[in-house]
Structure formats: C-alpha cells, structure tokens
Amino acid sequence: MVNKELVISDEKELAKAPGRIKVPLTSEDLLYRTIRDNNVASVGSVLHQRATLIDQQYKVSSHSLVIRSLAKLNRRAS
Numbered sequence: 809m810v811n812k813e814l815v816i817s818d819e820k821e822l823a824k825a826p827g828r829i830k831v832p833l834t835s836e837d838l839l840y841r842t843i844r845d846n847n848v849a850s851v852g853s854v855l856h857q858r859a860t861l862i863d864q865q866y867k868v869s870s871h872s873l874v875i876r877s878l879a880k881l882n883r884r885a886s
Contacts, residue, residue: 833840
C-alpha cells in the first residue's frame with residue numbers, strides 16, 4: 809500500500825481515492841528490481857528503508873517550501 813499523495817498527481821483523482829491504494833510493481837520499476845531477488849524475510853526492511861528515505865525527502869522539501877513562503881511574505885511586507 810502506498811500513500812495516495814505520492815502516486816496521484818491529479819487533484820480530482822486524489823479527492824476520489826481512499827487513504828491508501830495498491831500500486832502494482834512491474835519489472836521496469838526500480839523498487840521491484842531492488843527487491844525481486846531478495847529473501848522474503850529481508851523485503852520488509854528494504855521497504856522500510858525506502859519509506860524512511862521518502863519521508864525524509866518529503867520533510868526537507870516541505871521545510872524548503874515553508875522557508876520560501878516566509879521569504880515571499882517578507883518581501884511583500886517590505
């Protein structure tokens with residue numbers, strides 16, 4: 809299951825989608841190529857590492873957006 813905001817870019821589709829959706833993996837997906845030859849016991853830790861990386865990247869980009877918004881407000885106030 810994947811957070812729908814990471815998969816759906818169209819806001820209309822985002823509004824219709826449930827909180828989580830299934831995303832089929834194909835042999836062309838980097839994630840699939842990473843885990844396809846792993847033992848089932850190790851797949852969970854690989855997915856956890858990937859999810860943690862995505863979460864960290866989201867937090868950094870979100871923080872950057874807040875800083876840019878504050879700078880824009882500061883310029884308007886000046």
